[in-house]
Amino acid sequence: MLRRARKTDNNRISRVTGATIVNRPDELEEKDVGTKCGLFEVRKIGDDYFSFFEECDAPEACSILLRGATKDSLNEIERNLQDAMAVGRNIMLDPKVVTGGGSVEMHLAQ
Numbered sequence: 001m002l003r004r005a006r007k008t009d010n011n012r013i014s015r016v017t018g019a020t021i022v023n024r025p026d027e028l029e030e031k032d033v034g035t036k037c038g039l040f041e042v043r044k045i046g047d048d049y050f051s052f053f054e055e056c057d058a059p060e061a062c063s064i065l066l067r068g069a070t071k072d073s074l075n076e077i078e079r080n081l082q083d084a085m086a087v088g089r090n091i092m093l094d095p096k097v098v099t100g101g102g103s104v105e106m107h108l109a110q
Contacts, residue, residue, distance in 0.1 A: 002051060012061045016053055 005013070014021050019034025038055025050065065064081065068074030091097065098104060 013051075013053070015060050016056050018057075 002013070010021055013019070014034065016037060017034025018036035020032040022028050022032055036057040037053045038057075039053070041052045041054070042049055043052055044050075045065070046067065053059075066074060066077050066081065068077050
């Protein structure tokens with residue numbers, strides 16, 4: 001059971017588990033309970049608690065947890081991850097790759 005989840009988090013949880021969001025526990029019916037998640041755990045990492053939904057039938061959302069020793073290193077890790085995800089997205093959308101390291105210029109010079 002989760003307490004005080006944000007609306008956006010509630011929407012993501014309902015999508016991944018197949019549940020229907022209700023406002024009060026007395027409104028809860030059997031059809032509202034999500035059954036598409038195999039394992040739910042709350043784990044403590046550092047000083048914070050995180051909810052993990054694993055072994056889901058059709059996962060449609062995920063989160064990446066980043067941790068760093070300092071704020072600067074964490075910002076650098078986040079920037080590198082965003083760059084890597086953008087490269088992956090570009091490859092998926094347009095699967096054409098040009099090699100780097102000056103290989104294009106060397107080929108043209110020949």
